[in-house]
Amino acid sequence: MKEHIVTTYDEDLNSLKSNLTKMGLNVEKQIFQAVDLIKIINISKAKEVIENDKGIDALEKKIRGFATITLSKRQPLADDLRQIIISLKISSILERIGDHASNVAGRILSVKKAPDSYSTDSVHQLGLLVLKNFSTALSSYDQESKEIAQSVPTEDITINSVYETCFREHLHLMMEDRDIIGFCTQMLFIAKELERIGDLSKVISKEVIYNLQGTLK
Numbered sequence: 376m377k378e379h380i381v382t383t384y385d386e387d388l389n390s391l392k393s394n395l396t397k398m399g400l401n402v403e404k405q406i407f408q409a410v411d412l413i414k415i416i417n418i419s420k421a422k423e424v425i426e427n428d429k430g431i432d433a434l435e436k437k438i439r440g441f442a443t444i445t446l447s448k449r450q451p452l453a454d455d456l457r458q459i460i461i462s463l464k465i466s467s468i469l470e471r472i473g474d475h476a477s478n479v480a481g482r483i484l485s486v487k488k489a490p491d492s493y494s495t496d497s498v499h500q501l502g503l504l505v506l507k508n509f510s511t512a513l514s515s516y517d518q519e520s521k522e523i524a525q526s527v528p529t530e531d532i533t534i535n536s537v538y539e540t541c542f543r544e545h546l547h548l549m550m551e552d553r554d555i556i557g558f559c560t561q562m563l564f565i566a567k568e569l570e571r572i573g574d575l576s577k578v579i580s581k582e583v584i585y586n587l588q589g590t591l592k
Contacts, residue, residue: 387445398434399513402469409479410502424480431473438466461586475568482561490555497541498566505569512579527580534573541566
């Protein structure tokens with residue numbers, strides 16, 4: 376009987392991880408599509424990204440409810456308790472990242488079309504770096520790898536540097552051509568959304584490290 380209870384408990388924990396990984400993959404798809412919109416503006420795709428954010432919100436609520444039931448039913452201790460708490464925290468972070476991806480799509484709806492004189496792809500390149508680092512953070516959780524998780528903050532330094540370059544570049548473009556000020560302003564807002572996704576990916580990696588070793592050091 377005791378073995379049966381332990382097995383069922385393990386299934387609960389595995390189900391929690393499975394749902395969180397599924398949510399992470401959905402968020403990764405959202406980021407990918409949002410970044411693609413920066414390169415090829417597509418109004419219908421932008422609306423689709425915004426609509427799909429509802430599914431991510433629903434998954435976050437499902438994970439929160441499942442984790443809460445598991446906590447009350449199993450009353451876990453030590454490592455198991457930490458695993459459940461970390462799952463709750465990461466699901467909340469993923470929900471916020473999904474919001475940022477949706478915000479990027481919302482900005483695309485505002486601009487509708489890139490001016491002919493807008494010749495840089497720096498924001499798109501920033502998005503590709505952010506997408507890659509998010510994928511790394513998600514892999515560190517899925518594979519329970521401290522080594523993979525530790526690479527995320529290092530890459531975020533590069534992301535912050537590219538973001539600063541985007542900011543300076545777009546200020547220069549606006550001074551050179553007043554006709555694209557509105558478009559460049561929206562691109563700067565998009566760059567900020569991407570930079571925040573980068574920051575939150577770093578937080579995921581730190582939570583993974585804490586989950587694996589019980590300390591952030």
